[in-house]
Amino acid sequence: MINLSASYSVIDSHTAGHPTRVIFNGIPRLNGKSVRERRDDFRNRFDRLRAALLHEPRGHAAMVGLVPVPSDVADFGAFFISSYVYLDMCGHGTIGFAKTLAFTGQISPSTGDSFTLETPAGVVAVALDWDQGGALAAVRMKNVASYVGVEDLEVDVAGVGRIRTDIVYGGMWYALVDARSLGLDLVPDRASQLMLDGSIIKAAIKNAIAGMPLFQGAPAPSVLFYAADAPDSATHFLVLESNKFDRSPCGTGTSARMTHLLHKGILQAGQVYSARNIFGIPFEARLAESTQANGREAAIVEIRGNAHVTSAQTIFFEAGDPLSEGFLSR
Template identity: 25%
Template sequence: MDGLKDIVGDVALGEPIKCVDMHTTGEPTRIIYSGYPRLTGTLLQQRAQALKEYDHIRKRLMLEPRGHWDMYGAILRPETELVAAGKADMGVLFTHNDGYSTMCGHATIALGRFLVDANESIFPRGKKLRYDKDISSFHLSLHVPSGPLEVTVPAQPNGKSDPSRPVSFISVPSFATGVSVKVPLSPEYHWPELGNRTFVTADFSYGGAFYCMIDAKELGFPEGLANLDLSKMDHASKQLKAAVNANAELSFCTKHPVTEEMSYLYSIMIVDTSLRAEHGSTKNGMGEPDHAGEETGLCFFANQQIDRSPTGGAVAARVALAYNKGKLSIGQRWTYHSLLSQRTGVGGFTGSVIEALPSSLEQAHVRVRVEGTAHYTGMFTAVVEDRDSLSMTGFALHQLKGCQR
């Protein structure tokens, strides 16, 4: 703020909101650490308050002219019920182009590094983090709306995070809710690539949020994700999501057994199980693949936002689904690529079941370890100049009347 004053002089600027920007496999996380209004109550109550009273700030930080349609954010919440009880070190609310997520893996990976590196004024509990000398890593607990996540952050000898090694987190209990579910598609939900078909077959699973997983060929794209038209994929996934949401008979696919706030379809994950990294797979010390297999996915979430990363919550959901199908055993590692990591060979996430949980429900509940890397991209201070009504809230150009994306 002082730096801007030095440049422009005595200009009437509102209260600044300070952020650090990071990316995880190209997917942004704008971490809001100062200047956001105070929220009260449980973390879910804070989420509801943010939506009701301060959603204009979400739009200001996520949308144009300060952000873009695919921007993602994380609002630090140092006061939550789990932090107060000593069961978490920090809370967070996740934001996107349409509201507030219940879970976000790529942002968790970025936050792990940031919290280890942050000074005491930002993260007072940072000096109390548990250090594991055997693996030269810090352990911290992050309270997200879907529950607590255990995060492990590799450290350098100077105590700062080590960007050369992956951050990992252990998911909330994850489980499949529907395997090979037929989704009826009435004419209003058709897309051209579907042809004369009246339904598609998809899987549903939970990894902190609910995901619908469908093979790209099943969606009507015979070449899978190898050669794709993003606009056509966007339309098909949007129609599929609308069809699922409109069908009350499919509500079991997105029904959380405990918390109603989690009971909605967050994302369509289009999968291509045959697509491997173009630049080769990672190897272990013996020159062998360090995983049992790999696949690629394209994630549309929120209001058709495209994830550049492999999507950490979806990795937990996909691992839980594979375990449910008997395709992945406890301890087996699987690599999940986004389009970006598949094309570049950089940034794939790995997922593995670390524990099967006892459950009285039909679904097998598991905890999943997800690993990935994140990096800093800059710092950002958001201000609003007096009389600047256009950027007070933010906008999306393609949503203006008469405009199409």
């Protein structure tokens, strides 16, 4: 008989290729009144579980986890965990959560065509498109307010050259970089080189913005390479670390890019922006409403996409396992 020290029930899905692992049980009771407070309590007391549940040998560098928690202000509450940082908001993860709720029967056509979700970044509205057979065909997520933080930042990057970027908030901070201006092809066969170049650019941008009050206390902006084939259509490749990229077009990143296009007047209200990943799978974005955030003009962007369940499993931790804390190879 195997001597188990712990077990966790999870459901895995992917949203346009990027994983979401919803952790349904095994998480200790968390203190706090809001989702953000409960997330912070998890980080302070149980961060070891993040690595154990997401990293190898039970996960991998690109795994994203979602922890459902109670909410006093929304239908559901959840926070997001990843290999390196805690995410205030995650678009692909929200879409994956909706798919998982449908898979488990917690939402269905009989419960309605929308729900609200409290995240550490705020409450988001999630609309549901059900097909005639009662299956979830698509998810439409209204993101938190997105806005432009810094425009026309120029940085010299060793081995890459001089880059120009605009940094935009879409729930997390993103440095938008035109891939074609650097001669980069956004294709699967170039993923390793793109991650390397993007991580070097990310480090240079982090140094360049150090001390700017706008970014204090936030993770460094991730690099969103884009290659536009039309004003309303582009391929995205989001570099998170030297060994991690977002397989999806990135929901919050797409919100940032859409907001930037609106800010520049390249797109107008009412137009739809199509953001594809390197496998050709799109997210669709549109302006839901204009607003103000952090003293700036801001946009509420709706992202439309879908997720697919890949497994329902129990993750075991056997007593005496020398790799129970998880590991990452960079």
